[in-house]
Amino acid sequence: MKSxxxxxxxxxxxxxxQxxxxxxxxxxxxxFAFYVMDEPEAPACKVADKCFTPDDYKKMIDEVDVVTFEFEHVKEEALQYAEDQGKLLPRLNTVELKRERWKEKTYYKEHNLPTPRFYIANDGEEALRILKDEFNNVGVLKQSRGGYDGKGQYFIKGDVEKYGFIKDMKCKFVVEEFVNFNYEASIIAVRDRNGNFKAYPPTFNYNEKGILVYNYGPLKDNRFAEIAKRLMDSLEYVGTIGIEFFVRDGEILINEFAPRVHNTGHYTLxxxxxxxxxxxxxxxTGLEIGATxxxxxxxxxxxLGTDNxxxxVLKYGKVYWxxxxxxxxxRKLGHVNVVGSNLEDVKQKIDIIMKLIYPQGLDL
Amino acid sequence: MKSxxxxxxxxxxxxxxQxxxxxxxxxxxxxFAFYVMDEPEAPACKVADKCFTPDDYKKMIDEVDVVTFEFEHVKEEALQYAEDQGKLLPRLNTVELKRERWKEKTYYKEHNLPTPRFYIANDGEEALRILKDEFNNVGVLKQSRGGYDGKGQYFIKGDVEKYGFIKDMKCKFVVEEFVNFNYEASIIAVRDRNGNFKAYPPTFNYNEKGILVYNYGPLKDNRFAEIAKRLMDSLEYVGTIGIEFFVRDGEILINEFAPRVHNTGHYTLxxxxxxxxxxxxxxxTGLEIGATxxxxxxxxxxxLGTDNxxxxVLKYGKVYWxxxxxxxxxRKLGHVNVVGSNLEDVKQKIDIIMKLIYPQGLDL
Known part of the structure; x- marks a missing residue:
């Protein structure tokens, strides 16, 4: 392709x-032409050139030049088929890390990427035992499969008797130290087919009950981009990634990554x-990536969870509904982007918008 | 409407x-839902919720809450019908100025808005006579109706014998002084239903044969916004406007305005x-306008006129095709937006992109 x-x-x-x-x-x-696999009422289907139901995934994949995903827990057969056709980006090696938390965490450890201390448990009983023996009953139990937006995670702070039901759970768990962080942060980075890497500046994130509420930046610290580059290079990653961190006393620890565009990167719009x-x-698509x-x-x-x-709000920001x-x-129904002349200015606008949208406070 | x-x-x-x-x-x-009146292959029809052929204009106008236009020389019956239904914004008073150049120019004069010296001629013969008597055969003859992108305009610099054919033209003309400008400029401004006004900074524009080739900014001079405000207030204008100027020895003169979003405002994306x-x-739609x-x-x-x-180009800019x-x-087939840290940086990127897109030079 020349032109x-x-x-x-x-x-x-x-x-x-979204x-x-x-x-x-x-x-x-x-x-570009955009073909989407989802139900017709899905947001992206309404603006796509063609929409395919999940049953028709092969038809869609056969028709397109390249396949990507906006959610890593999408129909596994479709991801596999796209990979088999040599069309999937980022590739399946990356998605596979996200199918099982223990694989993701082990990958960090093996690649010397900083992450909270953890153990892998084969079932709930073992998870509770590890929590007791290694963490004195203060830690996080995360089901290895199917967790996102805070689902399948249990934050236990000594009140272990409330979590007796975990004992009977037969699934794998990651048992992790509870990180008493100063703040959460994330970075959005991109890597192209030739291995060129670029990262946006990191942002400060505020999550509640496992869901991002707001974020803002830039957070000036080069270490985040260095970690992102190491992770992406090791995976031969192609596309945009979002990596979430805890920052504790100046130490940065990867919480998890998302192998796709990410909620904390919406501000880049x-x-x-x-x-x-x-x-x-x-x-x-093999094009040159742009400045970050x-x-x-x-x-x-x-x-979140409101159409109020x-x-x-338009005085301060732009609404994406x-x-x-x-x-x-x-439910994530939309977001509001703001810009400002410094961090305080941005944070003030965020505070005003929070009060306008959630006059009774957040209810998550 | 509250939410x-x-x-x-x-x-x-x-x-x-576009x-x-x-x-x-x-x-x-x-x-918002977007209904468009045009042929189905038109760019906007391809991303609209519904597309109506020009014959079906009444049906479309009846179905929507508000009607606007992206081109002022669109089907007159449709503009009139939308105005009659109280749905047209900006209103017909503004469009009417654009139907006849002599009305637009006279409006500037009556409202004490600076514009090049001009006379109105009832036909080609009179136009040529005025050109001779008032401008010593150096000036611009503009047909009063139907001119845009340089159409229907004759720049005569003494070589009046080449333009003999104008003598037989029976249409009205505006005969205008030839402005030996230092540069061309424009401003994009917006006015809401409550009369609130905001303007983007003006830009430096480069036109060739009546078509915009590139522009960049900001040009720091408040006089442009003052003129825009006076024009918009006097018209009770609602929406975005684009006003083009000549700048000659520090004096600013309105060339013309467009009652719509404008090519020189694409950089605001x-x-x-x-x-x-x-x-x-x-x-x-009655919403609050945002920062400019x-x-x-x-x-x-x-x-222009190429798909090369x-x-x-993506190293330097974003392509809108x-x-x-x-x-x-x-033909305007797309544009490339650039940003930069100062005017020189932006202008350098524009120069590089011009060479990439037009390796043999522009051919207009």
């Missing part, structure tokens, strides 16, 4: 949530020239 | 070119937080 505009690249996206929706909106300026979504599309320097301080507030978005069918508790 | 997201606003756009296309892409984050397109949608301060120095290069867009069916000489 960008003399061919159209067909991109298949597995999963049709991440796919933003990927398409950001990619519309390029001569406005505070950066090239967004995390466009970077992902550039990387997987911020144009401005920026941040984001999630709209007072008009006044995903157009989901139903308002449900804890 | 932005508890209602969906239906917006009708007359005309389906300006409508970007309006929709920028508006997709809001709970990337160098500003809220783009000219989003501002227009906010203004016509730039996040960065920025600029734009038009892709080397991949290297409109997806038009055919490459035609002088």
């Amino acid at each position: 960008l505009t003399q061919n159209s690249i067909k991109i298949g996206i597995l999963g049709g949530g 991440l796919g929706w933003m990927m398409i909106l950001e990619g519309r300026k390029y001569p 406005d505070a950066a020239f090239v967004s995390q979504f466009e970077q992902h599309l550039r990387a997987i 320097e911020l144009l401005s301080y920026g941040g984001m507030v999630n709209i 978005v007072p008009l006044e 995903y157009g989901k069918k139903e308002v449900r508790k804890r | 932005l997201t508890q209602n969906s606003i239906k917006i009708g756009i007359l005309g389906g070119g 300006l409508g296309w970007m309006m929709i892409l920028e508006g997709r984050k809001y709970p 990337d160098a500003a937080f809220v783009s000219q397109f989003e501002q227009h949608l906010r203004a016509i 301060e730039l996040l960065s120095y920025g600029g734009m290069v038009n892709i 867009v080397p991949l290297e 409109y997806g038009k069916k055919e490459v035609r000489k002088r």
